[in-house]
Amino acid sequence: MGTHQAVGDEPVSRIERKRGRRIQEILTAAAELFGERGYAAVSLEDVAERLDVTKGSLYYYFASKDALGTAAIETLGNEWTSRLENLPAARAGSPADRLRALLREHTTIAVREYPAALGLFLVPREWPQDQKERIKELRGRHDGLFRRVVEEGVATGEFRVTDVGTVLQCMHASMSQAPVWCEGLGGTALDEAIDRLADTLMMLVVREP
Amino acid sequence: MGTHQAVGDEPVSRIERKRGRRIQEILTAAAELFGERGYAAVSLEDVAERLDVTKGSLYYYFASKDALGTAAIETLGNEWTSRLENLPAARAGSPADRLRALLREHTTIAVREYPAALGLFLVPREWPQDQKERIKELRGRHDGLFRRVVEEGVATGEFRVTDVGTVLQCMHASMSQAPVWCEGLGGTALDEAIDRLADTLMMLVVREP
Amino acid sequence: MGTHQAVGDEPVSRIERKRGRRIQEILTAAAELFGERGYAAVSLEDVAERLDVTKGSLYYYFASKDALGTAAIETLGNEWTSRLENLPAARAGSPADRLRALLREHTTIAVREYPAALGLFLVPREWPQDQKERIKELRGRHDGLFRRVVEEGVATGEFRVTDVGTVLQCMHASMSQAPVWCEGLGGTALDEAIDRLADTLMMLVVREP
Amino acid sequence: MGTHQAVGDEPVSRIERKRGRRIQEILTAAAELFGERGYAAVSLEDVAERLDVTKGSLYYYFASKDALGTAAIETLGNEWTSRLENLPAARAGSPADRLRALLREHTTIAVREYPAALGLFLVPREWPQDQKERIKELRGRHDGLFRRVVEEGVATGEFRVTDVGTVLQCMHASMSQAPVWCEGLGGTALDEAIDRLADTLMMLVVREP
DNA sequence: TATGAATGAGGCTTCATTCAT
DNA sequence: CATGAATGAAGCCTCATTCAT
Incomplete structure (x- = not known):
């Protein structure tokens, strides 16, 4: 599965651009939360909720909480x-x-x-x-x-x-x-x-x- | 019983002085760890281990992690x-x-x-x-x-x-x-x-x- | 997310019906056990075991033992x-x-x-x-x-x-x-x-x- | 140690009478609490507190919570x-x-x-x-x-x-x-x-x- | 892609029990 | 006798992670 390059350099196809955008959304939400409460105090559930998706989805973009x-x-x-x-x-x-x-x-x-x-x-x-x-x-x-x-x-x-x-x-x-x-x-x-x-x-x- | 007053004013009896000393030991260990890794990232297990006691013992002196x-x-x-x-x-x-x-x-x-x-x-x-x-x-x-x-x-x-x-x-x-x-x-x-x-x-x- | 509403009114989608059924299974098992031994004497482990799932799974459906x-x-x-x-x-x-x-x-x-x-x-x-x-x-x-x-x-x-x-x-x-x-x-x-x-x-x- | 006969028949010596009285006090307190909250919901700490002694003392009179x-x-x-x-x-x-x-x-x-x-x-x-x-x-x-x-x-x-x-x-x-x-x-x-x-x-x- | 579900390890907390003093 | 202290198992709960669909 072509997953987990996460912060690639330049997205090419339309589909990859979309993926890139999604990743940015996730990263933004995550950065905000980590910054607000600290790394340990934020759960992936929190991140997912802010994005209105399920926890599981995040794993399609990031291999682990640490990676995120x-x-x-x-x-x-x-x-x-x-x-x-x-x-x-x-x-x-x-x-x-x-x-x-x-x-x-x-x-x-x-x-x-x-x-x-x-x-x-x-x-x-x-x-x-x-x-x-x-x-x-x-x-x-x-x-x-x-x-x-x-x-x-x-x-x-x-x-x-x-x-x-x-x-x-x-x-x-x-x-x-x-x-x-x-x-x-x-x-x-x-x-x-x-x-x-x-x-x-x-x-x-x-x-x- | 005589539990959980933790940071009392001045210990009187020998036994209370001992208790006070134990509390200080715990507090020192805890402060170090919390300082090192942050509150959320430190488990009571960690604190206990540094003191070479079991987790449960800490509750003899402090009512909760927050209190500690x-x-x-x-x-x-x-x-x-x-x-x-x-x-x-x-x-x-x-x-x-x-x-x-x-x-x-x-x-x-x-x-x-x-x-x-x-x-x-x-x-x-x-x-x-x-x-x-x-x-x-x-x-x-x-x-x-x-x-x-x-x-x-x-x-x-x-x-x-x-x-x-x-x-x-x-x-x-x-x-x-x-x-x-x-x-x-x-x-x-x-x-x-x-x-x-x-x-x-x-x-x-x-x-x- | 869609957690912990537990006893909703009427399930709609197929997936929600399934969820409803699962909840009923859990409730039945729980009611039996609580009835047998009393609330305090029953652990979630007991409930989980009777259902052949892990303790943690119960929390996907109920927010706490009390809620269950x-x-x-x-x-x-x-x-x-x-x-x-x-x-x-x-x-x-x-x-x-x-x-x-x-x-x-x-x-x-x-x-x-x-x-x-x-x-x-x-x-x-x-x-x-x-x-x-x-x-x-x-x-x-x-x-x-x-x-x-x-x-x-x-x-x-x-x-x-x-x-x-x-x-x-x-x-x-x-x-x-x-x-x-x-x-x-x-x-x-x-x-x-x-x-x-x-x-x-x-x-x-x-x-x- | 001559312990744990608990509810003996007739106390003889003065010291045994005293022991018997203590046992009765404990039993009364325990019965009240068990009755109030149920067996599982009462801790020995609770019993001890009502008697104004420490948990450990109870073990001098009863071999276990069950025995009590x-x-x-x-x-x-x-x-x-x-x-x-x-x-x-x-x-x-x-x-x-x-x-x-x-x-x-x-x-x-x-x-x-x-x-x-x-x-x-x-x-x-x-x-x-x-x-x-x-x-x-x-x-x-x-x-x-x-x-x-x-x-x-x-x-x-x-x-x-x-x-x-x-x-x-x-x-x-x-x-x-x-x-x-x-x-x-x-x-x-x-x-x-x-x-x-x-x-x-x-x-x-x-x-x- | 995304979701609902499940898991399992680990964290906090309680408590019966033991024991040196 | 009684206490203070400690232990360890067990209980509740959270959460990163996995997976079938």
């Missing part, structure tokens, strides 16, 4: 990174402007669209060993984005940092927790909170006049 | 906070010195002694509602320690911050992730990593000359 | 009452004839078909509170059958009773114990025992010439 | 029977008067003092096989009391019955359920209910003028 989990993270990570990569404000301007844009966008996505899914990257503790590797890879690519900007700022003398790696870790950790702090906030208050976070994190690369 | 979880967090949080409160270097000197001392000690405890337990405070997502309240309380007391120093520094003009609340959140989030980054580090490398983290986080309150 | 218990009683009670309601001999003739017919049929069902299940109605002591209400309702409907005949007999002067309610209670209690006395009896002896019981209970409404 | 159960029933049955045997009104007068006195007293004990314990005799279904035998014996002796009076009444022509055995069964069954009907009744209402029951059951031996 891995793929969900992967999809999520890729989409996220792509959005940051394609953010216009992050591609031009001074390193400071670009970094702030990245920080704001990243936090906004976290808080607005995947209010919980960020925990997935942050807390690989509860994931099976297999997935941990995958997650680290994804984070690598993700971090690369920020790293390039920071290093460029350092190179141009615009930034001054204690240690690039540590700074990036702090940024990531802080943004990942944003959905938790911001729980319950909305509208303007939320925007302001995001701004405050970005401003605060910019302090980590600050170069005083 | 709550107590584990509570104990851990209290001990942690106490240690920070009693840290000599955190009680005298300039706000900057005291803050750095707190940051280093907090991170050291996290990395060295409870390499995993910090996640408990950080990720309340997956905890039953009951516990969430408790965790928030504990964090409040914990955060208060840092907050006082930061606010004092701001008052004296020694610190300059974007926003006290946000700064504290970032500090906490960052330190909580330290055990994950530091996984595998040891000896001098570990000390240096902790130093780097403290230095980096000090940037958040920096007052330029 | 409630449904078992409900089904049993309804079926029982229906059979009495539709008994030809209980719908025509003098009250005395009809009452004796009811007594005999009721006892026969108890002894022959649900040799044990009667205890379910009789001993609500050990049932969770929820079920107690349900049981009382069922008994109400059930008792109504007998009550109508007795009251009619009293109205026509054919019967003379001390107190209708008390008489009904005695009848019910006595018939419910019949399976216990009759344990081991068979064939003619059993028929005679049932006759004797009916005759004896008729004494409770006797009107002397 | 058997002994509890035995004690209860014996006491009950003795009280009926010694009832003045049941030892003199016409069979009718004596029978009515027995019925009333029996029901009164059931409802007033052991509001639930009667079920123990009535529903041996849920008891381990061992106990069933014992219970049947006890019931035999118990029934003998009623039987003698009924048979005497029949012999003198004062009573007319369909069948002595059946009549006795009905009486017993009906009285055993009394605590259930009477649940919630009190004072005069309770007395009246008991009277009604006795009057109703007297119908079973009625000899019309």
Whole structure:
């Protein structure tokens, strides 16, 4: 049975496109749920219910819960990174402007669209060993984005940092927790909170006049 | 009978002291495991095994897994906070010195002694509602320690911050992730990593000359 | 998904009819066992074994042991009452004839078909509170059958009773114990025992010439 | 260790008398609880708690829960029977008067003092096989009391019955359920209910003028 | 493809029982 | 005698997984 390639590269036939779309739906639902409650606390029944299908159907697309989990993270990570990569404000301007844009966008996505899914990257503790590797890879690519900007700022003398790696870790950790702090906030208050976070994190690369 | 009071005030008789000690053993083991893998991913079997007893025995001391979880967090949080409160270097000197001392000690405890337990405070997502309240309380007391120093520094003009609340959140989030980054580090490398983290986080309150 | 509605109104599709049949099988087995040994003394393992399935399967149809218990009683009670309601001999003739017919049929069902299940109605002591209400309702409907005949007999002067309610209670209690006395009896002896019981209970409404 | 004779004949030494008294306390508590909730639903913890001792202590007096159960029933049955045997009104007068006195007293004990314990005799279904035998014996002796009076009444022509055995069964069954009907009744209402029951059951031996 | 059904392992919890002190 | 502690089997329940249709 031609099953379980899951996240293939390019769907070709109409039927495969449909399959690809279905997979995306599943992954989206799964990512949301895993993010909301954590991997262990989500059952396939939960995922199936959100999609209005039966548990069994999921196995047509994914070989196991673990496989679904891995793929969900992967999809999520890729989409996220792509959005940051394609953010216009992050591609031009001074390193400071670009970094702030990245920080704001990243936090906004976290808080607005995947209010919980960020925990997935942050807390690989509860994931099976297999997935941990995958997650680290994804984070690598993700971090690369920020790293390039920071290093460029350092190179141009615009930034001054204690240690690039540590700074990036702090940024990531802080943004990942944003959905938790911001729980319950909305509208303007939320925007302001995001701004405050970005401003605060910019302090980590600050170069005083 | 005399079961399930768990975290009583002060044990009196010899027998009660013994009981208290046993409870502490259990709580330590539980806190470690919950911290390592998350609440949902830890079974009572796991806890029991680490203590080399049978599952059933745990129920002699705790009425349920939830009760054990709550107590584990509570104990851990209290001990942690106490240690920070009693840290000599955190009680005298300039706000900057005291803050750095707190940051280093907090991170050291996290990395060295409870390499995993910090996640408990950080990720309340997956905890039953009951516990969430408790965790928030504990964090409040914990955060208060840092907050006082930061606010004092701001008052004296020694610190300059974007926003006290946000700064504290970032500090906490960052330190909580330290055990994950530091996984595998040891000896001098570990000390240096902790130093780097403290230095980096000090940037958040920096007052330029 | 389509789980746990258990005792729906009328099955429609073929698949739902099949589900309904399965549910009935389970309920029958459960009612028998609960009746034989009492609610608390029966494990789902017992029920499953009698059906030659695994414990877990039962949860596909019933959300809990309590739910199964409630449904078992409900089904049993309804079926029982229906059979009495539709008994030809209980719908025509003098009250005395009809009452004796009811007594005999009721006892026969108890002894022959649900040799044990009667205890379910009789001993609500050990049932969770929820079920107690349900049981009382069922008994109400059930008792109504007998009550109508007795009251009619009293109205026509054919019967003379001390107190209708008390008489009904005695009848019910006595018939419910019949399976216990009759344990081991068979064939003619059993028929005679049932006759004797009916005759004896008729004494409770006797009107002397 | 000289344990587990449990219900010995005559205690001799002071120490054995004390032991005997303790045993009686335990048996009383146990009988009450078993009667209230049924054998399976009562834990030794429950029994111990009512006596304000620890579970373990019970094993000094009884070898097992089953042994305790058997002994509890035995004690209860014996006491009950003795009280009926010694009832003045049941030892003199016409069979009718004596029978009515027995019925009333029996029901009164059931409802007033052991509001639930009667079920123990009535529903041996849920008891381990061992106990069933014992219970049947006890019931035999118990029934003998009623039987003698009924048979005497029949012999003198004062009573007319369909069948002595059946009549006795009905009486017993009906009285055993009394605590259930009477649940919630009190004072005069309770007395009246008991009277009604006795009057109703007297119908079973009625000899019309 | 999808579903309804079933399975079996594992998790939480209770409880009769044992035993050192 | 009595207790505190521990055990292990058994019970309820969940859930990932499989499979016939």
